[in-house]
Amino acid sequence: MHLRIGTRGSALALAQTKKVMEQLMRLDAELELEQVVIKTTGDIVRDRALHAMKGVGVFVRELDEALLRGEIDLAVHSMKDIPTIRPEGLITAAVLERESPYDCLITRDGTPLSRLPPGAVIGTSSLRRVAQLRRAHPQLSVIPMRGNITTRLRKLEEGVCDGIMLAEAGLIRMGWSIEREVLPCEHFLPSCNQGVIACVCMQHSDAHELLTRIDHPITHTETELERRVMEVLGGGCLVPMGVLAQSQPEGIRLSAEVLSIDGREHTRREVLIPTTTEREHKLKMAEELAKEIAHAGGARLIELAKEGVEG
Structure with missing residues (x-):
């Protein structure tokens, strides 16, 4: 063939x-x-x-x-x-099979995020990463930075910024053992289907x-659940939103959040979905999680984000 x-x-x-x-x-x-x-x-x-x-x-x-x-x-x-x-x-x-779903930070000298001085500049063009960074570390500055991994690493070395945020999976796939800090999901819930x-x-x-x-059936199920949350909430790349499903011994932990563009507001929920649950019921639980987020203020944050980007 x-x-x-x-x-x-x-x-x-x-x-x-x-x-x-x-x-x-x-x-x-x-x-x-x-x-x-x-x-x-x-x-x-x-x-x-x-x-x-x-x-x-x-x-x-x-x-x-x-x-x-x-x-x-x-x-x-x-x-x-x-x-x-x-x-x-x-x-x-x-x-x-999913590799790392996590975001990571690379700095020129290996300084971790928590020790960067006020005013340190982080490069990223992801609305989600910008909002999450502003929420967790409002003392830092953020500049837009597009381009492939090589381009962003070059800009970092040239001193355009003090650090860059990107998906760790990209580094793994390239086979690069670059020193990096893997960022915790508690503060940096990744993008839907990342990795x-x-x-x-x-x-x-x-x-x-x-x-x-x-x-890979396990990864396929995780991605379906994440995408169902995205479908129900809407917004796509116009909205700072993180969604992650992780298979654990006790079930699939599905977490999702919507943030304001400035990171000052957010709505986050999670649910544990039993592994033995039928596929359609798993998807229904994902829908219910999305609706709960929407009703708890997520819908308002999505509309504000879309107005801010489109307007």
Whole structure:
């Protein structure tokens, strides 16, 4: 079987695609895998924060279109980039086992977040990270910083900022043993689906059947629960929001929070979902958690955030 695998061209995207290809080859060493690099809007437009761009799925849209046109057979994504509303006919057929879901901080000299002096500058363009940082450490300054991992590390070394915040999973996938501080979920609840690699294809295709064989069921369940919370609350990248489902011996702990852009207000809730619960009931519990957050002030924070970004 010959499979054309669509991917973005960044070093991280290519590393993620390599992981998928390795798993597919372990299934069938006779597979012919062709890597197809596709530039997305998010790759081309680099002078604006993601939340300032029009539309959704700026790192996904062109890959979706290539799938629908039959130009590729599957696409590899960071799952957190995939919008909750998807084109008809496409399916996330597999997710790989989650790596670290956590945020981390890298500073030039290894100084931890708690010891950075007042006025120290942290680079990040994530509304969620900005809000969480302002909540936990309002004495620090934040500047917008987009770009791939290499670009952000270079800006750090050049003295543009004193530290950068990013997803630890990216460093792991690149195989870099850079000194970093993993930030606790108590203060820095990660983005929905952070740390997960996803494979998207056309439903009922040959690729679909093959991809289901590399799917990691535990991670798949966790990502479904997180996405259900996002779907119910809405807002997407326009809203500072963290969602994380973690499988534990006693069940799946699902945590979610919505923050104001300045970090001064937040609404957070969590629930423990029994592992033995049927899938639909798990999703129902995720919906109820989202509704509880909305009713406890989360809906108001979401509207204020959207007004602040769009206005």
